[in-house]
Amino acid sequence: MPTETKKTKRRTRTEETIRQFRKNRSGMAGLILLLIVVFMCLAAPLFAPHDPSAGNLPQRLKPGIWSDDTPDDGVYLLGTDSQGRDLFSRILYGGRITLGVGFVALSIALAIGLVLGLSAGYFGGFIDNVIMRFVDIMFAFPALLLALVIAGTLGRGIDKAMIAIGITYSPQMVRVVRSGVLMIKEMEFIEAQHAIGSGHIRILLRHVMPNSLAPIIVYGTLMLATAILDAAALGFLGVGAQVPSPEWGLTLSASRQYLLTGAWWAATFPGIAILISVISLNLLGDGLRDALDPRLKGGAKL
């Protein structure tokens, strides 16, 4: 019996947040959509009907299943691109790259943001000034331009694009982390830690960080969406992924010249793939923000 009463009564913050999130329809839709996209990209070999890099020039720029003029050597769901490669297979494989770039770039931004944001917010004073003025300088550049410059300096390639986007996004993350820390560090339970004699590292990692995580999670989700967008943009501009990579932005850029010649699908579907990923992440981020904000919670329970 006692174990049962425990279960019904105990509800941690995390459980409460999950409960709130599940009530949020658009947030759940975003999560499910994102999971589908991620799963299909990760399990691309299972779903892809063709080799994404096997060209077939005679079958180039053929429409997909909506038309009768399809190639005869199998199903081409979304048609073929300028080299006669199956667009659907390329989108699935390209997702691994584009989403991967987004995740890695976000991780870089998160790592930099946490280290600099935590130290700026917690220690304040001189350290805060140095870090934040540097961040202000970074902010003076338009985000994509900065990414372009960094990627251009580092050289071509998808790995450099990740680093470039990660660095470009880190100032925003620093600010988000810092503002959360500034609020938490004035709380009495942090002062109580000083009274106990806890060290700075312990206070930062065990008390300040876990309590300022909510805005970071929300912002990270939304940032992931823009990172994917920027990864595609860099690919589109030619500094990110290089041919023959199936990366979405690159595919979009390579196919755009055929838009007016009638082969609209070659550029449209990679664009839709980007759109779906970004929308799902935005929905997820908004849902998380609502779930994590105690003021939006139903009922008076705090």
Next chain:
Amino acid sequence: MKPLVEVENLKKYFEHKGGLFRETEYLKAVDDVSFEIKKGETFGLVGESGCGKSTCGKTILKLHQPTAGSIRYDGVDISGFTRKQMLPYRRKMTIIYQDPFGSLDPRMTVGDIISEPMEVHKLYGREERENKVMEITEYVGLTAEQVSRYPHEFSGGQRQRIGIARSLALDPEFIVADEPVSALDVSIQAQIINLLYDLQKELDLTYLFIAHDLAVVKHICERIAVMYLGKVVEIADKKELFRNPMHPYTKALMSSVPIPNPHRRTEQIILTGDVPSPVNPPPGCHFHNRCPSAMERCSVEEPELVEVEKDHFVSCHLY
């Protein structure tokens, strides 16, 4: 009895930067305060909100770096000690907070909150710590089952018990109780006060009890210091202070305590005006512009804290 804590000319000024071209102002939260707390006693510190009593308590614990003056604990001046040097003293002196909602980390279970001080000081093994947590929780009146819960599942009074349990984890000698009951319902206040009282008897604790409620102070304290605008205006034995308040401010405070007897009305002294800003306290005696018996001298010369009767110190030109 030997004093455990001796505070001498303690000052804590907060800088109040006015911007690039404005002069830096100082908020004198604690301005030249001296008193002694004897071993095993409960020393009350009373005064209205904003008079600096909490700051004073926290400065003694070095949660604020004192601007000037000395704090001697057991004969050792700790006022200039660094974080590292303070560590052994963190085990001996601790604090109970006023706000039972803000002073507990919402992401930790009660058990983690209570065992953390022992972890920080690397005391006992894991198992012993668990046992100690259980022992303390029972001590303060929480059940073993509640140890794995989170602070937001508790009521104010229970949370205050958790806060008290945390402060007992290191077997302290001296506890600053910073208005430990003013955020609680009256019925719960009595429980917490009695708990503090019992703990003191059993564990031989010394309290610095900060409060603005004289009834509470009267119940638990042995000696009382009255603070006004960063200064101690009167220190005396509880009985003496309530029987014979000397400073006009203390008199006004005393007269504000309601007497639960409708036939025995006393004259209430109602103070006019607001408490002046501690950034620009009035010259001379800080109280002179609200004092019913102010003299010319009061606005010029600052009174010293003098022993008017045995163990009764007052800072007023009347005496």
